[in-house]
Amino acid sequence: MNEINPAHRFSVEAIRKSETESAKGSKPARLNKVALQVASQYRRDTMSPVMVSGILRIVEFILLAALGIGLFAYHVGLTTHLFWQYPLIIAGASLLTVVLFELSDLYQIPALIHPLGKLGRMLLLWSGTFAFLAVAGFFLKISGDFSRLLFGAWYVIGFILIFSGRMLMSRLIRRWARNGAMERRAVIVGGGSAAEALIRAVERQPDNDIRICGIFDDRDDKRSPPIIAGYPKLGNIAELIEFARIAHIDMLIVSLPITAEKRVLSLLKKLWVLPVDIRLSAHSNQLQFRPRAYSFIGSVPMLDIFDKPINDWDSVAKRAFDIVFSLLGIIIFSPIMLATAIAVKLDSKGPVLFRQKRHGFNNEVIEVYKFRSMYTEMSDPTAKKAVTKNDPRVTRVGRFIRKTSIDELPQFFNSLFGSLSLVGPRPHAVAAQSHNLLYNEVVDGYFARHRVKPGVTGWAQINGWRGEMDTDEKIRMRTEYDLDYIENWSLWVDLKILVLTPIRLLDTENAY
Template sequence: MNLPIQTEAGAPSTHSSLGARLLDMLVIAVGAQITVSGEGMPGHAGYDSALVAFTLLAALLVFPLFGLYRTARTHLFWRCVCVPGIVWLFTLAGTTLVATVMHRPYHPALAWFSEWALVSGLGLIACRLLDSAFSLHRADQAASYRSVAIVGSGMHCRHLLHKVDTTPDSDYHVATIFDSGPDLGEPPGSVPAFRDREGFASYVRRYGIDELWLALPLSEERTILEFTELFRNDLINIRFIPDVSNLALFEGEMVNLGGTPAINLVGSPISAEALVQKEVFDRLFACFVLLVISPLLLAIAIAVKSSSRGPVLFTQRRKGANGKVFNIYKFRSMRLHAQTLGVVEQAKRGDPRITRVGAFLRRTSLDELPQFLNVLRGEMSVVGPRPHAIEHDTLYQDIVDNYIHRYRIKPGITGWAQVNGFRGETDRIEKMRGRVEHDLYYLSNWSFWLDMKIVFATIYKGLVHRNAY
């Protein structure tokens, strides 16, 4: 269950103030100004000012999406040096690419541009290192860590312990556990564990434990009341973290509904903020890729057109996010043929309908490249569950558990299932079940860095695959 570890007493330190963002804007603007060469750039001064202004605007929108205003207490090198540097270069490259496309004659002076990127990047990194150093000093002085005693057992309790141990910047540490399990097996975790209530209560009082977390199923109302009564005269925070693993599709994440807390039993596990972050990356990445591969797209289009009669692009209706139907683009790889209404016949090995050019395109996955147009249009994502024909959706949603929940996010050009071998024809129900299991894992564990891992895995493993035919 993916409940937040930080509560009101230990909220994450987030610099959402206007001052923190203005400081970044100042660093970027000053970096651009102090690196202007004495020779200047004849004919391009206006465009340079526009590029700086456009980059400042983009940074205001992009930086918060990647957590650049969250104070780092752990993994300082990664979070204070690597991430700001990567996001800054990513933002600068994106704005420069857009400026170049909009103003074809424009090319920024390489010396000035490189110095600006370096100076402003170092300034952004320095600000974060200083901010983290001051924050850590303040945190040490305030002794912000809070000790926790947990009442629970089984996988839910182990998962909660793991979340506390692995959550970056967690303000809590688990001091002891009361094992409420029915058997006398190995207690969860490596911290002191009790089965005697009075001994547990004595330990909590002796060491001044700050919080008591009741990690119990909803059916354990009696146990919840007993421990609430046991500590009724103690100034200790008591929090209920229910085990809904038997009810929730994903991890039963806590959400805030207009000030009212709720637990997601069946709902998208990816937050609206994360979806915006994913959308920004998708559009910029698709724009960059389409510009780079445009000569290749033209060459493939000519080859497809000359291989057999018919259109260059093949379109098919697919379901997108929340079941919204769209037309997916592919390079045509088959000869024109009659199709039975409502029936989609998947390509098979040695399929006579496939042209020679089409066979090469399918083996190398080059037929999928036009789907970057779908990404640019906002219908697909770079990474996500692969979309299936609507007829297959109708078939599988009744025989594969939780199949329909693949469409809680936009479908992708590549995905977690594809880089783990689940691609190509789904001629057996086991193949589809495996694909859906991987898709649901992706939904439950999504992060920007998981997307990057999948993109690099797609490139590293190559576009050619034995199941691509």
């Protein structure tokens, strides 16, 4: 969770600790038929424009470098005494071109949709790269050592390749926009004339990639009409939470004046648990902030309240981290897992693995693997009753593997297959309780920990909140650490937690 700009009067703490409109003890709202139908249309993930433009950067670098090195191999040959200088210069020039394109906004979606309009700028920057090479070669007195024919051919063919690729990308983006494969899905929060003005302003933007999926408002039809600018009001704010769990929504746009602080805080308190970008429309606000305080949809200004955590390239990096270290874990611990499987099978009848339904990303139900540590006939898949010291349901082998957390090792496979991450908030059983209350009834904002994928280990576990959550205080503290992890995530933090986990496992005081 990213804290909003200091210029705004709302803060994360104000939203999390506000006493107004508490969601404690609330149950998921039932959607009406229209809202369910709309939500079902948006179950499929879309391609992020950030990811598309990022991949294009990589592709253009590879294509330019491959073309240059191919021409070098064909025209000069790999046996030349400059066998490493040519590839180095070609790779450097390709990288410089991509950087210049980036600085000139040529990887923005509008530029990709209209490559003909950017033809002159692309040619100028590509020529600038070769001008830089020529000047550098002149001052270093090495220009005579390199083939002018090679670089001339690379200049001509390279630009044809770039422009052809851009024309193809333009057609692909237009097709993806038409069929909904690449769009940002938005829900308008709040109705009335303010919402209508916002929708009209967004729709007027050229090459708009925003798909408005509907409107949600707590006010009745008299104050907030059921149809606004052609879009239906699908329900109230409580129903929006459930809608966003079904549909893959990217953004919530709150269409309320920033001066309505109490109402905005009340809304944000309910909405911040969702893994989406939350923006406050500044389209019709009279208050003016510095330009850099805003983000924009076309020319429509927005105040950034929350950003979706671990998004776009961060999610790619985290997934790569999970795959690499999960495979390493499986290889390293395979002898221990094999021995544990044999011991579990010999100690008591029943399956070796125990499968349990738990809350995953965005409250989706996932199945987590563990080595079975209880007698089969006494197992508790719902985790309604916490395991206690000397619990008679736990087998002899089970006591040892629970103490040492060996029972968790099969979750390396969960991480490899993608239902878990290696590091993240620990997933809790769907029906897990503390004193006959579900965890979300104990901790206000509990579901905010599901804004990222749950993990095999986490920040709470290495800070002493490991083991069963049998008191209200334990679940509150674990949730606090989980939220702190989400707000401050980085790959370095993940690596630190992964390294410290085996050390923290030596403390078995709370592991039964």
